[in-house]
Amino acid sequence: MDEEEIPKQWYCILPDLPKPLPPPIDPSKKAPGPGVAPLIFPKEILAQEFSKERWINIPEEVRNVYRLWRPTPLYRAVGLEKALKTPAKIYYKYEGVSPPGSHKPNTAVAQAYYNMKEGKERLATETGAGQWGSALAFGCMCFDLKCTVYMVRASYDQKPYRRVLMELWGAEVHASPSANTEAGRKILAENPGHPGSLGIAISEAVEDALTHEETNYGIGSVFNHVLLHQTVVGQEAQKQLELVDDYPDVIIGCIGGGSSFSGLFWPFYYDKVSGKAPKDVKFLAIEPTACPSITKGEYMYDHGDTARLTPLFKMYTLGHDFIPPPIHAGGLRYHGKAPTLGVLTQEKQLETRAYNQAEVFDAARLFAKTEGIIPAPEPSHAIKGVIDEALRCKETGEEKVILFLLCGHGHFDMQAYDDYLRGKLPPYEYPEEEVKKAIRRLRELYPWLETLPY
Ligand SMILES: Cc1ncc(COP(=O)(O)O)c(C=O)c1O
Structure with a gap:
């Protein structure tokens, strides 16, 4: 694909959500409002x-900068497939080629x-x-x-x-x-x-x-505007897969706030809702067990920040004052998730799984040994999800097409890899008591949240 194939528009999912997004709430008014935005x-x-x-x-000035690294490559993970002896085909879109590496x-x-x-x-x-x-x-x-x-x-x-x-x-x-x-x-x-x-x-x-x-x-x-800017990723992946006449059965990505994964899967979601998808595709998000907002959190209104400066957003949250254990995937250490992921989860359009960092780094090492690229700790969560999915295909004999997002390289994460290689990575699990306390504090702070009609 050449530069001219860089998308000219971003895709916004809001008109296509199965249910409208609950509005942000200004807590001082106990009513919808954009707060400080x-x-x-x-x-x-x-x-x-x-x-x-x-x-x-997309403004031409922005596309001009995108030209420095876009379109980004889509690779088939032949080495990983071989190592896993899976009948599944694994593709990954690699965003680590941008100047900042993600x-x-x-x-x-x-x-x-x-x-x-x-x-x-x-x-x-x-x-x-x-x-x-x-x-x-x-x-x-x-x-x-x-x-x-x-x-x-x-x-x-x-x-x-x-x-x-x-x-x-x-x-x-x-x-x-x-x-x-x-x-x-x-x-x-x-x-x-x-x-x-x-x-x-x-x-x-x-x-x-x-x-x-x-x-x-x-x-x-x-935020919605951030997620939609990332849809250049998914739109390019669609064209690249078309060139090899393939279409994914399952799309996998890690989620911190949810921008990289949404950027990959939203355009495929649009295919689905507009009747263009040639098959039913599953969207699978991966989060850390140390910070499991969707798998263990609550779907409720909460602030985006600890000092409560932002308005309240309806999202999966662990409580805005929950401090996650210091895992190396720093980009996944956030108490909340994008509100759009909340609606999609509630409407059964999105599945989420959680893994601990020890098993995630095992997956990262296998990927580095079979594909050469050193992944950032965040997308290594997605790699663990891909490996499990591919091994399941091995058991069932299914020749699924798996697409995942390798959203960054790990060249600045050598301390994490050093800790891993020396057996110093704690496999932090779900800090249940801390989460319960943070959610309780939120309910006590805003008892009127329960009465909101959203
Ligand atoms: C490489 C990388 N991947 C993933 C994330 C998680 O964020 P998001 O879920 O918005 O993609 C981050 C966040 O800093 C990151 O740096």
Whole structure:
């Protein structure tokens, strides 16, 4: 596929959801409302967030940047298939070829572009593993914006080279919780050695944007506009599979907030609902047992951040003040999941499974040995799901076509691989008591949530 095959439009799932998305709730009004969103996002991004249009044109300036690495390759995992002795065909779409090394710049570049167009000078954001922060640093560099990144302390310490990458592209990086914001200072006063969490880092970045006129906020997942920017991935995969005359039976991806996987499967979901799919395709999401929002969480309204600056979203959540164990897949350490994934799960369009990091790294090693590419810890969760699916095909003799998203490389994750090789990776399981407590606190905080009609 050549450059001209880069999609010209993003696909928005909202008009095609089996049920309307419950609206965000402003807790101060106990009623629908966008909360702080209009103060921290450009108008075009807000319009996309609530878009009733199915197709949204990609600005040529954004496509020009995409040309640096898009279209991304689709590979057949012949080595992995052989090692598993499976009759299944395994394909993977590889997003690790982008300059920051993951799918994240598909939206970072778009967000930086719209903010530049609407006159903003700086974007503030959070980052877990450092993938999103480096993507936004890259996006801001492309459109001459400043960038401030609040990086979860645990990752800041584990992954110093992601910080260097962000700084090289011109961003300013703070370990979160930081002394730069009210939210950070409050947490540091209680616990100066706090490891941080994505929820806390989001609070810091949102506060930074709210308190500086020239600054907006950029988000790497969960929101509808982010997920729809990722649909270039699935649209390209559709064309690439057409070239080899194949169509998936099952599509697998990891979910932190849900952007990479949604980017891959939404266009296939559109095939399904518009009657174009040649067969019934199953969508399978994989999350960590340490942070199992869908498999063990509640489907209820919650904040996107720890300091409760964002409105309430109806989503699968473990509670906004739940701090997940410090697994190496930092990008999957988030208490909530995209609201669209919630509706699709409720309507039985999406299945989710959870794995622990020890079994996930076994899968990553097998993949690295058979396919050569070192996967990031996040998509290694998807690889574990793929291996189990392919082994099931071996038992039943089914020649299924499996498509999965390898959404990033693991070149900056050598500490994690070192820990794995030396047997130092705890297989964190579901922290049941902590989750129960966090959900109880949420119910006590907003007892009126039960009375909402959504
Ligand atoms: C490589 C990689 N994959 C997956 C994720 C999870 O996010 P999402 O579910 O939005 O794709 C992250 C998040 O930082 C990431 O860096």
